[in-house]
Amino acid sequence: MSDVRHNVCLIDDDKIYQFTAKMILEATGLTHSIKTFFNGQEAIDYLISPENQIPENLPDVIFLDINMPVMNGWEFLEAFSLFYKELPKQIVVYMVSSSVDESDIQKSRTYEPVTDYVIKPINKDKYRELLSVLAN
Secondary structure: OOOOOEEEEEEOOOHHHHHHHHHHHHHHOOEEEEEEEOOHHHHHHHHHOHHHOOHHHOOOEEEEOOOOOOOOHHHHHHHHHOOHHHOOOOOEEEEEEOOOOHHHHHHHOOOOOEEEEEEOOOOHHHHHHHHHHHOO
């Protein structure tokens, strides 16, 4: 197992998903910190705040839900796409949804920041696989 530990960001309005995802991610031993946001706007505000413009304060990976209030996953990607290349480090984005709709999967591929589309629920082995890719 890799010794690299990652800063993780969960953007999802489901408190139960956030709780279980945090528990599973922590159990992988591959996380340094886990930040959670209940909608895309909260995450955008965090990512663009001046104090977070140093690499250590930014996530290495974002797990992004589609359906959320205030700002959904698609709206987050529209906003994130405008500035992500200017951030002091590259952030990997995984769309995470219970939707198996092929149109959602295809739409996610139209956004440059998105690395992959992952269908919920996600188990420990899948999180470990997704985080291990970051070390390469």
